[in-house]
Amino acid sequence: MTDAAPLPDTSRPRTREETRRGNERAILAAAEKVFAEAGFGGATMQLIADMAGLPKANLHYYFPTKEALYRRVVQNIFEIWLHAADVFDGADGPVEGIGAYIDAKMEISRRHPAGSKVWASEVMHGAPVIQDYLETTLREWTGGRAAVIQGWIDAGKMAPVDPAHLLYMLWATTQHYADFGHQIETLNGGKALSDRQWKAAKDSVKAIILRGIGAV
Amino acid sequence: MTDAAPLPDTSRPRTREETRRGNERAILAAAEKVFAEAGFGGATMQLIADMAGLPKANLHYYFPTKEALYRRVVQNIFEIWLHAADVFDGADGPVEGIGAYIDAKMEISRRHPAGSKVWASEVMHGAPVIQDYLETTLREWTGGRAAVIQGWIDAGKMAPVDPAHLLYMLWATTQHYADFGHQIETLNGGKALSDRQWKAAKDSVKAIILRGIGAV
DNA sequence: TCACAAGCTGACCAACCGGTCAAGATTATT
DNA sequence: AATAATCTTGACCGGTTGGTCAGCTTGTGA
Structure with a gap:
């Protein structure tokens, strides 16, 4: 929802390294926010996924369990x-x-x-x-x-x-x-x-x- | 687990007032502990019920919802x-x-x-x-x-x-x-x-x- | 160009949770 | 003693959650 400014070269062909780093970073940032606002028990993987702009299943590709994600945060x-x-x-x-x-x-x-x-x-x-x-x-x-x-x-x-x-x-x-x-x-x-x-x-x-x- | 001392008259026939007060007190005490340990989202009515020594359905007789109980705490x-x-x-x-x-x-x-x-x-x-x-x-x-x-x-x-x-x-x-x-x-x-x-x-x-x- | 590995995802599932309910038990009232 | 009001409870339900998986797309190295 903030894609008005001229993006550098975020166009499609990205390296795997870039993709991985970017996604992990986005997930961790979203997770920190959600865990802070709702607590571990109140946080849902779905909400973290939405906030990170990824499908939920993709979260489990990077972090096997909710607890593993929380631990990293x-x-x-x-x-x-x-x-x-x-x-x-x-x-x-x-x-x-x-x-x-x-x-x-x-x-x-x-x-x-x-x-x-x-x-x-x-x-x-x-x-x-x-x-x-x-x-x-x-x-x-x-x-x-x-x-x-x-x-x-x-x-x-x-x-x-x-x-x-x-x-x-x-x-x-x-x-x-x-x-x-x-x-x-x-x-x-x-x-x-x-x-x-x-x-x-x-x-x-x-x-x-x-x-x-x-x-x- | 601490019923060795001579109990006064906690035997069966209790007034409704006593029962109500006792149960509410037990529920609130258990709820405070569970909410503190697990947070609102992580707490379960079942766990609070177990800790208070009552069936879960009985909790909902005294406090209609989880949120109402939490609010009282x-x-x-x-x-x-x-x-x-x-x-x-x-x-x-x-x-x-x-x-x-x-x-x-x-x-x-x-x-x-x-x-x-x-x-x-x-x-x-x-x-x-x-x-x-x-x-x-x-x-x-x-x-x-x-x-x-x-x-x-x-x-x-x-x-x-x-x-x-x-x-x-x-x-x-x-x-x-x-x-x-x-x-x-x-x-x-x-x-x-x-x-x-x-x-x-x-x-x-x-x-x-x-x-x-x-x-x- | 092509085959392989890494990354992605919609659909699905078993487990669990808050909450309901009808029927039974207990105490109060007449 | 009979009736009413309150309290108790096992069984049940719809909805949600963490997690899985098979099949797909995409980047990479030869």
Whole structure:
């Protein structure tokens, strides 16, 4: 329904590589949206197929089962989630490191709200699909960051707060703007947050948390 | 499976009032659990019936449709949610008011995690059932508390932060311990938080936020 | 050009789900 | 004791869902 603009060369003869990549991408994008809006149980393969512009049977050609498709969606989100902490690492102190982390996670909440919702849903239901990731990758990741925070505390760069609970607060606060975006939008008069409001949200979160850990 | 203790008089002849109340309560409790674990779409009336110890057809005698049952569950949670702010009101300042609110909401997360998850799920999916509540009751509630916070700011009792974003942070942080309880438990070595750890969580949240808003 | 492999799809199916119903059981009312 | 109102339940039904499959089209390599 948006084929008015001059298409490049999307005409028929495409390579198999192109086709495969394009379809997989379309399916995963549609699946993320549908899983976020309806949950795993409420999502239907038919709806995902319609949204991806493919017949349902074709979905099962690329992804054998609904659960396999869901698993891929969750894994993709987990990757994005982890990479958000790259900014966390090379930082000299909490103001820089945690400030940048909040910015990065708020940006993900804004640009990738469906992904955040799928992740939240998965964890809320007991992480039936990515429990092993929680126990390995996430546990290591968390331990590493907690150590960095503890280092900042020992260096007198921030108040002695429990690093784990600080991390939970960072996750909770930033992801809230995606997961509960609908509630925030409703309380905002039914309008999505504007650029200005998103900046205000980021600044508020950073101000309270950075002051709260005695880093300013 | 816990019928060892001497039962009072739960023997057969019960009044209709007792029966009705008991069954409704059992159904609502089971439904809350199942909806929390599987989401609305993933939950089945059969599973709720089994968990409540009743035949499925009997569920439809008390609640005509799955959606009606779900609606009652969500409404119950909403009530609890609102009443948590009673402590917020008569407070003289942010330390007392917000401190008590955090305590109350953390206690709800601990005692009522399933309810919190159902609420989160409902909002994440666009609040199809309680949108009207968001636009009326919740909006008024939020406006009222924001005014209280603004009053504290004007009185110089705390730093000038945006009241709305502060409320979002309070909701996000406290509910995180219920909604993402499974993740926290996993990161805690697979063990549920102990009494001591729950106290540490409360204290961490209160310390960071109260210091973060310049109230200590 | 041709044969093969990869990709595509309409039609179909068994399983399951929410909801109905009529008949029976139990409690309240007269 | 008789009648009425409420509650209980197994059996059943139409509709939907995830998944299959045989046959088709299309790109690829020789």
